[in-house]
Amino acid sequence: MNPFRSIVLLAALLLSATAGRAQQVSVVKFGELQKRLSRQNDTTYVVNFWATWCAPCVKELPLFEQLNATHANKKVKVLLVSMDYASQLDKKVKPFVLKRGLKSEVVLLNETDPNSYLEKVDPKWSGALPFTLIWNGRQHKRATFEHEFTPAELTAEINKFLL
């Protein structure tokens, strides 16, 4: 095989490997998540709690995905926290993330007792999914939403942080 052909082949292999790689889903305990929820800087964080079994959550996921593109040049960071059981990571969550081609960072919260952490995420969260937290430390602004967004509502709420 000539060297040029093998380089092309290698490049093609590398490319397909990168393109086909699924978004990683890391499994976190609440302590780790809590550190991320307490970040206070000039980034606007959008953290959405969802699950593959939650129909309204699945329906609104594209809205959060779109934020990455719409605000690519602004400091906006989306984190999708899957509330699926850890036992469903390989069976449900990873295939779902791959199939939907999710670009946002996805973590799975591996805790069994919601009563131990819901209050710490936000006292206003009663435990219904979806739940979304938006905050910006620099602006001292924080908002929570225990319902599914309409596209217009999410845009309006994000703009409160970006304007």
Place this chain on the structure above:
Amino acid sequence: MKKLLSFLTAFAALVLLSNFVTGPAGYQVGDKVADFKLKNVDGKMVSLADNKAAKGYIVVFTCNTCPYAKAYESRIIELHQKYAPKGYPVVAINPNDEATVPGDSFAEMKARAASKKYPFAYLQDATQEVAKTYGATRTPHLYVVTKQGADFVVSYIGAIDDNSEDAKLVKTKYVEQAMTDILAGKPAATSSTKAIGCTIKWKKA
């Protein structure tokens, strides 16, 4: 005087505003509940006042379709089997809008109750007014109400236990812990807990 008046006005506005911001959150522990009249899967209307022997009820907002409600279904049946003989039967209420979730229609509720042999009333909250009055947000969402005189008073709100996925791995049975206190005539030491659940499917405005 004028100063005082403007201060009072501002204060009143602030109180009004804070009420508006927090909103009517539904019942809290200690609140008297309003009775309801909802249709059971057997076609009969059910109210809390109907069962004269009841010392209270375990009122649980649940449904056919939510994975968490399904995960807890047999545990809810067990709660009834354990506490109905002690005067606290389960009353299950499905608050989901059947236009949004066809799987929670009255016909589907009847089918579910029959196939799982529900030993308790399974009521449809067709107008969703009862769920709103209670402040229920998710399925399952559980309330223990205790009879005090002619009224029923909220004694516990929240979770069933600390492991929805696997009943065998449960360490704390929150509602049973509360029931132990309540049956001993004491207020529940832990009277309010939180759990994950499916958001109630409200009617489209």
